[in-house]
Amino acid sequence: MDKEPKYTRLYSGENPVFEEGDIFRITIPLKRIATQKVGRENVPRNVPRNVPRMSPEELKSKIVEMIKNDSKVSRKFMAEELEVNEKTISRYIKEIANIRYVGKGKNGHWEIV
Structure with missing residues (x-):
């Protein structure tokens, strides 16, 4: 006191x-x-954190190119190289129709059909 x-x-x-x-x-x-209230004006509510530096089409073509160069390339490596989240890589791979992963884990590889 x-x-x-x-x-x-x-x-x-x-x-x-x-x-x-x-x-x-x-x-x-x-x-x-x-x-007094401070700061709430002019501040956007949902500011994205990981904004891709490339368009989705550019990212997809880079992913295909990386898989063509190395069929054992990991999603983690692609994410680091392209400066995006690993989930973004997985989402774009699902959207690319002619790519599939054969095998399990580290023993598998990518195939372009």
């Missing part, structure tokens, strides 16, 4: 008001500027 007046004076220049009754209450005076 000793520090409240000291720190409140630093922020507002006034002493807090202590009230004792059925309940104990402290009223801390604040400057008007401290009670």
Whole structure:
């Protein structure tokens, strides 16, 4: 209780008001500027984080090119090279009709049909 007046004076220049009754209450005076809402204007709500630097068609052609160059290339490697999320690579691979993965895990490989 000793520090409240000291720190409140630093922020507002006034002493807090202590009230004792059925309940104990402290009223801390604040400057008007401290009670105003700050920042909500001009801020878009859903700002995308991983915005692809290429169009979907460019990404798909790069994926096909990487698979042609190395049939054992991983989704993780493609994602790192193309600077997108691994799920983005998986989604685009599903959209490309003539690509399929044969085998399981590290023993498998990509085929372009």
